[in-house]
Amino acid sequence: MKTIYLSISLLASTLLSGCNQSTSNESTQGDAGKKLVVGVSMLSMQNEFIVNVNDELAKKAEEAGVELITVDAERSALKQVEQVESFIAQQVDAIIMNPCEVEASSPAVTKALAAKIPIVNVNSETSTKPSAFVGSDDVESGRIAMKFIADKLGGKGNVVMMHGYMGQAAQIKREQGAREVLKQYPNIKLIAHQTAEWDRAKAMDLMENWIQSYGSGINAVFAHNDEMGLGAVKALTDAGLKNKVLVVSIDAIPDALQAVKKGTLDATVFQNAEQQGAKAIETAVKIAKGQPYEKETLIPFQLVTKDNVTKFIKQ
Structure with a gap:
């Protein structure tokens, strides 16, 4: 009887030990296999380029098995800060932010870092x-665009500049780059500059006002993005002035590439939305996993004219 009892006890002990071991393994696998959650706040989903960046973020996140919580800040820095606060409360693993403004979106970064949650800025600073x-x-993009204009004008003429959303990094820096080039060409005059807030319809209205004020005195338009560039093209075409006025913009969105191909938009500057989206998610995942990562990833701009536009048009 003693032998039987001892055997039963040993068997029960072995079974219990095996059960505990199995539970422990499952728990470890669960932790290791936990899906990373990344909160994403985008400047504006009404902007085609920003949508392209976001599409690539979503695509790469799905490939990496990362859950994205994506929200639209609708150009409001205040709203963006609140969105990041919400991500912090949800204890996401990382945050990707496409900032609305240089200064007003900064508190979102401060709050995320204070909460020990990594935050990656994409596209804007x-x-x-x-x-x-x-x-x-x-x-760099501002320099490329204005240098093209200066060369085409032969170093003299009158230029107007359409700003993006004031206070946003792209607006500030694209203006900076353009003005750096203008300093080298004293015979090129910047006769007017105003914001059209990245918007095609607003740019068309602004261009119509400038045509009324300056008429054929305008030799070139530099628009901080393609949406505004295409708005300027429409207003100039309607006024019968497009053949006399250069229009150059930035981003190389599909509509702009087609306009360059047709010759209505003289040039655009290609900004790689796909690489920005892909690298942003890749960087966020690396930081969240404690892996080595690049603190700054800069993707070069490229000038697009009628001569090379076919290389940028997706078939």
């Missing part, structure tokens, strides 16, 4: 440094 930045050097 804040004065407070995030964990990492993925985008392009907007000063």
